[in-house]
Amino acid sequence: MDKASVTKVCIDDFAMKKRYTYGTVMVDIESKNIIDILDSRDLEDVAKWLKTYPNLKIISRDGSITYASAIREAHPNAIQVNDRFHLLKNLIDYCKSHITKTINFKIPIEQLVNNDDKIKKPLTKMNKEDRIKEVQKLNKDGFSPHQISEALKMDIRTVKKYIEFVINEVSSIVKDVPQLKHEETVSKKEKSINEVRKLHEQGHTIRAISRETGLARKTIQRYLDPNVLVVHAAYGTQRNSILTPFHSLIDELLEKGFTFKEIEENIREKGYSGSASTIRMYTTRKRRLIKQILQSAKSRKETVDRQHLIKLLYKPLEKVKEISLEQLKAVLEKNPILSEIYDIVKSFKEILSNKDPDRLDNWIEKAKSLNLPDVNKFIKGITRDIDSVRNSITYTYSNGLAEGSVNKIKVIKRIMYGRCNFETLRRKVLTFEKLRKTN
Structure with a gap:
C-alpha cells in the first residue's frame, strides 16, 4: 500500500483482551477500508505509527487525550476532528448523571x-x-x-x-387471567391426548409412545381411555373457609370501628369456632384495603417517573408518550434546573446540526453559569480539546467508519478464537479488506 497517498483517516481503539491489552485501527475516510491496525494505544507507539503515514491532513477520533497528543506529535499541522456522536453522548450522560443524583425516582405533583x-x-x-x-x-x-x-x-x-x-x-x-391459563392448559392437554391416540392408531406400543412424547406410561393409558376428561373435575369449584359465612359481619364491624378483639368476641358468639389467626389475617387485609381506598380518596397527588424525564434528554416531548406537557410543566415548576438542562442539551444539538461553531463560546458560558458539577466536567473536557470540537462542528467527518470497523475486528477475533495472535489477526483483517476492495 502507498502510505503517502493516505490523507484522511479516522482512528479508534479496540480490545485485544478486554481491560488488559488494546489495539488501534485506522480507516481511510475516502475508500472506507481498514488501512492498518496497531497492537497498542499508547501515546509513543501511536505517534510512531502515525509518522509512517507522511501526508495525513485530517484525522477523526473520539475524545481520547492520548490520541490527540499522539496526532499533535506525529502531524502537528493535521486537522483533528472530534466525533459528534461521542460529544453529544457525553453531554447527555453527564446530564443524566446529575438528574439521577438530584431527583427522586418518582416525583409527586399536584393532580x-x-x-x-x-x-x-x-x-x-x-x-x-x-x-x-x-x-x-x-x-x-x-x-x-x-x-x-x-x-x-x-x-x-x-x-x-x-x-x-x-x-x-x-x-x-375479555377473559380473566385464570380463565386464560385454564384454556391454555386444556388446549395443551387436548393436543397431548390427540397425539397419543394417533400414535396408538398407527400401531405404536405404550412404551414406544412414552419414548416419543415423554409422557409417563400411566398417563398414556389414561389418555387412551375414551372416558378421560380434558377439563379437571375440580375446575370451577371453590372451597369455602370456616370464616366465609362471617365475612359480611366482619366488614360491617370494621366499618363501625370495632377492634380485632371485639370482632373476635362478636363472631364467636355467633358460632365461629376457628382460630384467631384466620380472623386476624382477614381483618388485616380488609383494613389495609380500606386504608388504601381512604388515602386514594383524600390524595390530590400523582407521580411522574424520573426515567421519563431522562428520556426527554434523547427525544422531544411529543415522542415520549408516558408524560404530558401539563405533567412536565408541573415537574419543571418544582425543579427549574431541569428546564436549564433540557435547554443546553437542545441548543448543543442545534449547534452540531446547523454547523454553527460561532455559537459554541456562548453555549459554554451559559452551561458554566448553571454551576452543575457533572456539566462542568463536560465543559472542562471540551475546553481542553476545543479545536477538535470546533472542527467536529465545521466538518462533516465522523468516527462512524472506525466504530464499524471495530465491530468487524471483533467478529474476526471470535472466529479466530484460540489461535488469534496479533500478527495473524492483522494479516486476516487486511486480507479481508483487500478482497472487499477488489470485489
Whole structure:
C-alpha cells in the first residue's frame, strides 16, 4: 500500500483482551477500508505509527487525550476532528448523571385539574369490558396512559394493553387471567391426548409412545381411555373457609370501628369456632384495603417517573408518550434546573446540526453559569480539546467508519478464537479488506 497517498483517516481503539491489552485501527475516510491496525494505544507507539503515514491532513477520533497528543506529535499541522456522536453522548450522560443524583425516582405533583372533571374514579363493580372501553374513551379524549393509570388506579401496562384492543373485538378478548391459563392448559392437554391416540392408531406400543412424547406410561393409558376428561373435575369449584359465612359481619364491624378483639368476641358468639389467626389475617387485609381506598380518596397527588424525564434528554416531548406537557410543566415548576438542562442539551444539538461553531463560546458560558458539577466536567473536557470540537462542528467527518470497523475486528477475533495472535489477526483483517476492495 502507498502510505503517502493516505490523507484522511479516522482512528479508534479496540480490545485485544478486554481491560488488559488494546489495539488501534485506522480507516481511510475516502475508500472506507481498514488501512492498518496497531497492537497498542499508547501515546509513543501511536505517534510512531502515525509518522509512517507522511501526508495525513485530517484525522477523526473520539475524545481520547492520548490520541490527540499522539496526532499533535506525529502531524502537528493535521486537522483533528472530534466525533459528534461521542460529544453529544457525553453531554447527555453527564446530564443524566446529575438528574439521577438530584431527583427522586418518582416525583409527586399536584393532580391535574382536568382529571377530576373528565376521568371517572374506578368502579368496584365495573367489569373488564367496561374498563377497556373507559380506558379507550379517555385515551381518545387526549389523556396520557399515565394519567389514565393514576385516575383509574390501574397498572400502566394494563392501560397500554387496553388501549391497543380493537373495540369490536373487546368482548371476545375479555377473559380473566385464570380463565386464560385454564384454556391454555386444556388446549395443551387436548393436543397431548390427540397425539397419543394417533400414535396408538398407527400401531405404536405404550412404551414406544412414552419414548416419543415423554409422557409417563400411566398417563398414556389414561389418555387412551375414551372416558378421560380434558377439563379437571375440580375446575370451577371453590372451597369455602370456616370464616366465609362471617365475612359480611366482619366488614360491617370494621366499618363501625370495632377492634380485632371485639370482632373476635362478636363472631364467636355467633358460632365461629376457628382460630384467631384466620380472623386476624382477614381483618388485616380488609383494613389495609380500606386504608388504601381512604388515602386514594383524600390524595390530590400523582407521580411522574424520573426515567421519563431522562428520556426527554434523547427525544422531544411529543415522542415520549408516558408524560404530558401539563405533567412536565408541573415537574419543571418544582425543579427549574431541569428546564436549564433540557435547554443546553437542545441548543448543543442545534449547534452540531446547523454547523454553527460561532455559537459554541456562548453555549459554554451559559452551561458554566448553571454551576452543575457533572456539566462542568463536560465543559472542562471540551475546553481542553476545543479545536477538535470546533472542527467536529465545521466538518462533516465522523468516527462512524472506525466504530464499524471495530465491530468487524471483533467478529474476526471470535472466529479466530484460540489461535488469534496479533500478527495473524492483522494479516486476516487486511486480507479481508483487500478482497472487499477488489470485489
